[in-house]
Amino acid sequence: MRDEFLGVQSLLMAEVFEPLFEFIEENEIEVEDLWLDIFQSALPRPAPPVEPTYQDYNDTGAIYLPEDIDKWIAFEEAMERYRAALEPFNNSNPDDELARDYICDFFNDAPSEYAIVETLEKAFKPFDDAGGDQLSNTYFVAVQTFIEKFSLRYDVRRPSFNRRMSIYPTLPGLFTKMLRDLRLSSAQDAALAELMASFEETIRDLHDERSPRRVKQCIAAQFNLLEAMLSQHPNILAYNAAMENRIPQGQKANTFGAMCNKAGVWPHNKVMESAKAIYSFASDYPGIRHGGNPANQLREVDMRDLLSISVILTGFSPYLSPTMDPEKIYLD
Structure with missing residues (x-):
């Protein structure tokens, strides 16, 4: 156990999000395309890599230094990964079911701890917009319970002064x-x-x-x-x-x-x-x-x-x- 979401992120769908949708059904809360709203509001868009700066060029304007060539190869590989990540992101945008699948895949293979935390924070607003305090409070408690269940080193704070729900690292963390x-x-x-x-x-x-x-x-x-x-x-x-x-x-x-x-x-x-x-x-x-x-x-x-x-x-x-x-x- 890392005391972080990384390591247990694959359980977020089953422990946090799916129970929320069961709660919606049980309480007959009217929602439409909520997965898509979460996707559009909370999921980070894949970012392209930054093209490197090269040290020198030959007379034809091409790089030739071995270290510059290595940079170029690494950049091209990063661009391929970016294109591969961008396609499913774009495909998921108009479809609620595809958005759900994308969110699940995102949590299973999250790029960083920060990306998970930011996504969980931003997901509060779609729940609040869809079901008001009843649904957003249930989401808040679900995230808080998840953190306590897996002994993650975070505190969760409710929105205040027009800010979103916040997840803070603790001193032990x-x-x-x-x-x-x-x-x-x-x-x-x-x-x-x-x-x-x-x-x-x-x-x-x-x-x-x-x-x-x-x-x-x-x-x-x-x-x-x-x-x-x-x-x-x-x-x-x-x-x-x-x-x-x-x-x-x-x-x-x-x-x-x-x-x-x-x-x-x-x-x-x-x-x-x-x-x-x-x-x-x-x-x-x-x-x-x-x-x-x-x-x-x-x-x-x-x-x-x-x-x-x-x-x-x-x-x-x-x-x-x-x-x-x-x-x-x-x-x-």
């Missing part, structure tokens, strides 16, 4: 998606994937022994992952390359603190200082990253520290990884 995106981001690099696996292994090891030693191992493993991630940030790579090419060579940013100084990702110095401060804790506390300074230890670490510090460090990950997309973490 955002954190879950951020962790998943961190895993996906790490998987793109073998070294990061190994560090991510090591971190997750230390979390699993706590099942049998929630000791200070294992808590320290968890914290250290997550620091190792984030430090390695920051070292691969394009701004750090560019800075270190510039230092290497200087004559005489300049000082590279190799430590977490130095990399934080050069990353250029922070909205305010205090945010950067907080990241450096939590790293200093791990270096200074005995047994996490180094021998540390026993005189500065106030107490032994426990599960409070694991939970709090893991959440804090995960919260820094969108700053440190350029491949994590905050917009998609919020809703995609």
Whole structure:
């Protein structure tokens, strides 16, 4: 379970829409071409791909660079997919039964989480137009029940101030998606994937022994992952390359603190200082990253520290990884 509509979207017709039409029949609500109204109001029209920009052309005006040819091939393949998607969309427009089939196919193979959420939000108005509060309230409850049944990380709000029904990600949902995106981001690099696996292994090891030693191992493993991630940030790579090419060579940013100084990702110095401060804790506390300074230890670490510090460090990950997309973490 992803805690999202993706993964259970194929059940939306049976769990939400078909019961609504049974409700319409049972209550003898007069509707006409409601599937078509939902299709026209809520379903996104397939969008054509954006033609790429090419680097160079030969004397006859044709592309010739291998990377440009690859772009052109990818664009043509995307255009074929677009044409294939556009035909059933256009065919469904005038027919209520075809519109129903298209909606079913859309949910079974939805392009993104955002597309599902937006479609469910927009579908409120056709139900409201067809049956007023009686039908729109039933639709609202059906969507809300679906979310609760499958433990999806959303809140549903009724329309207000002439706005449509809204489906909002919750804070637990955002954190879950951020962790998943961190895993996906790490998987793109073998070294990061190994560090991510090591971190997750230390979390699993706590099942049998929630000791200070294992808590320290968890914290250290997550620091190792984030430090390695920051070292691969394009701004750090560019800075270190510039230092290497200087004559005489300049000082590279190799430590977490130095990399934080050069990353250029922070909205305010205090945010950067907080990241450096939590790293200093791990270096200074005995047994996490180094021998540390026993005189500065106030107490032994426990599960409070694991939970709090893991959440804090995960919260820094969108700053440190350029491949994590905050917009998609919020809703995609």
